[in-house]
């Protein structure tokens with residue numbers, strides 16, 4: 001496959017509703033998401049220049065920084081927290097399903113500073129994935145009220161592609177398969193699209209291979225996976241590793257990880273968590289959705305939020321997850 005030719009991908013009907021983790025924030029027009037043809041020639045994943053450098057050797061220091069923030073009360077909504085800058089501020093966010101106008105988000109409030117790790121938990125159907133998708137501009141939803149500001153920019157005025165350029169990355173619960181497109185070509189195109197947007201020279205296949213090669217180790221992935229079609233025939237765990245590989249290649253100021261732990265065996269969970277941790281710096285942050293304490297034992301959150309019926313109803317520390325594990329959601333409402 002050439003690297004510069006305009007390219008369209010046929011997505012099977014089974015994958016057209018859940019968009020590709022990378023394609024999700026790449027398309028210039030949100031309506032294209034529902035199309036079964038994905039214009040890869042328009043893909044673009046630009047992000048801040050700092051993300052273009054290899055993160056694999058920048059080992060995490062943010063966890064120790066985050067650890068000092070142990071209670072929700074310590075959060076403020078000013079532009080900075082000590083030396084930390086405000087990354088994301090969501091206020092009274094309401095959103096409906098675009099087609100049916102059913103309200104799913106009913107006033108979400110969340111403040112994330114750089115270097116923080118936030119976990120969102122909540123019963124099935126409480127709105128966690130919807131919140132994540134609304135943040136990246138998924139066209140299945142319409143925002144009906146409130147605000148979302150990321151690095152000082154109004155997300156509501158930004159196309160999904162521009163949100164990606166600004167440094168938002170989302171890994172989806174069910175990563176899409178893209179038949180006929182190899183992983184390495186896909187990643188190379190997405191990476192180059194970002195570089196173009198940043199006015200940087202594109203990397204040819206050989207240079208890109210050199211760039212990506214060390215990152216395979218990070219997610220414990222064999223090189224064969226680069227030549228396989230994107231997610232095609234990948235096991236659940238391999239898909240999740242591939243998501244993190246995409247994150248390692250493209251980088252993000254804020255990574256939104258939707259149930260990155262689902263379907264992972266214990267070793268894979270450890271690998272994926274290790275990879276995520278290695279990508280953390282005191283400047284970026286993670287918003288992860290999970291049902292289980294076990295992920296939070298590997299990627300230690302600064303805050304845990306509980307979502308219920310489209311709102312964050314509780315914020316606290318790791319004890320929330322411990323109570324949930326032991327007593328279920330009843331334990332939380334009693335606490």
Ligand SMILES: Nc1ncnc2c1ncn2[C@@H]1O[C@H](COP(=O)(O)OP(=O)(O)OP(=O)(O)O)[C@@H](O)[C@H]1O
Nearest residue numbers: 097104122123124125126127128129130131140173
């Ligand atoms: N595109 C959509 N079309 C129809 N209903 C939707 C759509 N998106 C979300 N919903 C509904 O909105 C509610 C919240 O869904 P969401 O996926 O956000 O929940 P969740 O908290 O992530 O759940 P889970 O823990 O099961 O992943 C659910 O009842 C779901 O069926």
